[in-house]
Amino acid sequence: MTAITASISIALDGFAAGPNQSLEHPLGEGGMRLHQWVFPTRAFNEMHGREGGEDGPDSDVLARAAADVGAYVMGRKIFGGGSGPWDTSWIGWWGEEPPFHAPVFVLTHHEREPLQLAGGTTFTFVTAGLDAALEQAQAAAGGREVKIAGGASTIRQTLAAGRLDELQLHVVPVLLGAGERLLDGAGDPLLEPVEVVASPGVTHIRYRVGAAAG
Amino acid sequence: MTAITASISIALDGFAAGPNQSLEHPLGEGGMRLHQWVFPTRAFNEMHGREGGEDGPDSDVLARAAADVGAYVMGRKIFGGGSGPWDTSWIGWWGEEPPFHAPVFVLTHHEREPLQLAGGTTFTFVTAGLDAALEQAQAAAGGREVKIAGGASTIRQTLAAGRLDELQLHVVPVLLGAGERLLDGAGDPLLEPVEVVASPGVTHIRYRVGAAAG
Numbered sequence: 387m388t389a390i391t392a393s394i395s396i397a398l399d400g401f402a403a404g405p406n407q408s409l410e411h412p413l414g415e416g417g418m419r420l421h422q423w424v425f426p427t428r429a430f431n432e433m434h435g436r437e438g439g440e441d442g443p444d445s446d447v448l449a450r451a452a453a454d455v456g457a458y459v460m461g462r463k464i465f466g467g468g469s470g471p472w473d474t475s476w477i478g479w480w481g482e483e484p485p486f487h488a489p490v491f492v493l494t495h496h497e498r499e500p501l502q503l504a505g506g507t508t509f510t511f512v513t514a515g516l517d518a519a520l521e522q523a524q525a526a527a528g529g530r531e532v533k534i535a536g537g538a539s540t541i542r543q544t545l546a547a548g549r550l551d552e553l554q555l556h557v558v559p560v561l562l563g564a565g566e567r568l569l570d571g572a573g574d575p576l577l578e579p580v581e582v583v584a585s586p587g588v589t590h591i592r593y594r595v596g597a598a599a600g
Numbered sequence: 601m602t603a604i605t606a607s608i609s610i611a612l613d614g615f616a617a618g619p620n621q622s623l624e625h626p627l628g629e630g631g632m633r634l635h636q637w638v639f640p641t642r643a644f645n646e647m648h649g650r651e652g653g654e655d656g657p658d659s660d661v662l663a664r665a666a667a668d669v670g671a672y673v674m675g676r677k678i679f680g681g682g683s684g685p686w687d688t689s690w691i692g693w694w695g696e697e698p699p700f701h702a703p704v705f706v707l708t709h710h711e712r713e714p715l716q717l718a719g720g721t722t723f724t725f726v727t728a729g730l731d732a733a734l735e736q737a738q739a740a741a742g743g744r745e746v747k748i749a750g751g752a753s754t755i756r757q758t759l760a761a762g763r764l765d766e767l768q769l770h771v772v773p774v775l776l777g778a779g780e781r782l783l784d785g786a787g788d789p790l791l792e793p794v795e796v797v798a799s800p801g802v803t804h805i806r807y808r809v810g811a812a813a814g
């Protein structure tokens with residue numbers, strides 16, 4: 387069975403995005419503070435076709451999180467392009483060669499033809515809901531894992547539906563104080579920490595998700 | 601300068617106590633799930649004058665959290681005995697020989713004479729507020745650290761006031777879904793993870809607290 391996984395940065399007070407999210411500021415106010423650990427890493431540079439960057443635990447964690455992914459599922463906000471019918475000139479935030487190098491299934495309420503870009507990334511637009519997207523991604527993943535690429539609500543929905551097998555949290559030592567909480571309304575899943583990696587800027591905890599508790 | 605520290609168990613969704621806290625159920629519904637990691641440990645048994653228990657990272661973390669404490673500060677709910685004027689027959693939850701073995705300063709709105717118990721624990725009741733309690737505890741600590749023994753609101757208040765030097769979180773992999781959040785309203789302190797200890801049941805993260813961020 388193809389595992390379904392997710393990796394996401396959260397603030398120590400549980401927020402995965404700051405307040406006042408908008409199409410222009412999809413991470414909300416202060417939300418970018420959750421992702422500062424990513425940008426200096428060698429792994430991030432490599433994913434985007436660049437050289438250089440810092441080696442170390444953060445880079446290793448980032449590289450491993452993408453190492454065995456056969457397909458991605460993401461919410462529309464992560465893909466971008468507004469919330470209404472598609473302007474098909476929008477090809478995502480990542481340009482002509484996105485860093486996924488795999489099939490990506492985008493949850494949307496609006497139909498659109500698949501979009502094939504350079505480097506092995508194909509975006510397929512799924513209007514039939516999360517379950518349908520997970521099934522299509524599992525079929526496309528060739529036995530490798532399916533990664534929920536966000537946003538927080540898509541990860542939460544997958545967890546609450548009992549479909550997530552593994553959740554990796556990058557716990558960032560900031561308090562946002564407001565915004566979108568990752569785990570509110572996610573039910574009461576059985577979570578078991580299976581790997582913890584410490585770095586000076588962030589604590590990476592990987593949880594295996596079991597059957598719902600109690 | 602005597603360091604002020606705190607150690608507390610929190611759920612992965614940020615709650616330090618469950619919903620519907622009451623005098624009878626000070627941890628709220630489900631709140632006891634946050635503390636299950638403590639009871640099997642050898643360190644917990646030793647603190648309570650018993651032998652046996654499990655060795656391992658959880659026991660080590662618990663033992664070290666209390667190893668260099670010269671004085672404690674706690675909220676009244678942690679000491680117990682209701683919220684009104686004192687019934688002086690109440691000597692705390694811990695019996696005739698409490699596990700603190702040090703001066704303990706209890707925040708309360710109601711005056712009471714100090715209470716000296718066996719094994720070196722003296723409870724002093726402070727009606728002049730948190731700052732006064734911290735000062736008295738620092739003076740009594742003999743150069744060792746002052747530990748905020750809870751509850752969540754006292755720890756949060758100390759953090760928000762910029763008085764906390766170190767915060768150790770025992771991150772328990774459960775979602776309580778409701779209750780009292782430890783870090784809501786704690787401001788935006790500068791937090792730096794300085795030690796992470798993993799165990800199968802809980803992730804212990806020790807943060808150094810710096811000046812308030814930008």
